[in-house]
């Protein structure tokens with residue numbers, strides 16, 4: 001199986017590296033979680049992988065091709081990013097915002113995307129955002145806006161989906177919906193890379209995990225083998241033990 005190969009990615013502000021020579025492989029059609037303390041560089045890393053943040057050096061390879069070297073529109077047909085707390089100041093409707101996800105698939109003059117309306121409707125439905133299709137997005141709550149932005153990313157029909165704290169803003173039921181959706185997308189062959197604060201979520205669902213600390217990779221590998229109590233103590237400074245969620249039987253992290 002090929003992988004998304006992130007190689008020596010570095011992002012600097014002035015002399016300060018925010019992301020410092022980060023490299024990892026994300027299995028294609030797998031779910032990779034990026035975890036780490038506040039300020040570790042998770043959002044910056046995702047933005048750099050997406051080509052939204054300029055990387056001073058490094059590559060993001062898919063099938064040997066450097067996605068960062070592609071024109072933006074071409075990259076947007078392969079890869080979509082849902083940012084944390086992305087602001088939407090334009091008074092567009094939810095459907096208009098999701099429609100923007102189709103623009104990389106249109107001809108440069110617009111049009112040429114005959115399936116657009118169907119894809120947009122399906123994306124709204126899948127993200128649980130149909131009820132916001134006619135709403136002004138500036139009036140939506142954080143969780144409602146998050147669903148619309150997820151729908152926009154789905155409308156891009158990407159092979160790689162980057163999610164920054166996808167369960168942020170979501171109530172408990174919506175968090176479970178999000179987890180289920182990620183599972184479905186992965187089963188369909190989409191490569192999902194998500195920054196997550198919730199280590200239990202990462203441990204229960206991610207195939208692989210990248211642990212960031214101070215802009216560098218502190219550990220990387222299969223989830224259960226990587227997120228050991230010692231590593232969690234070293235990186236997060238807390239005592240932790242893995243236990244089981246009594247309802248799902250999946251890993252649950254106890255801290256104290």
Ligand SMILES: Nc1ncnc2c1ncn2[C@@H]1O[C@H](COP(=O)(O)OP(=O)(O)OP(=O)(O)O)[C@@H](O)[C@H]1O
Pocket residue numbers: 013018036037038039040041042043044045
């Ligand atoms: N434009 C900038 N100028 C200076 N420092 C920045 C800039 N953008 C980000 N940083 C710093 O880079 C570091 C990494 O930020 P980033 O948002 O990537 O971290 P994060 O791991 O996503 O954090 P969190 O868990 O709090 O969301 C932080 O210390 C942040 O203050």
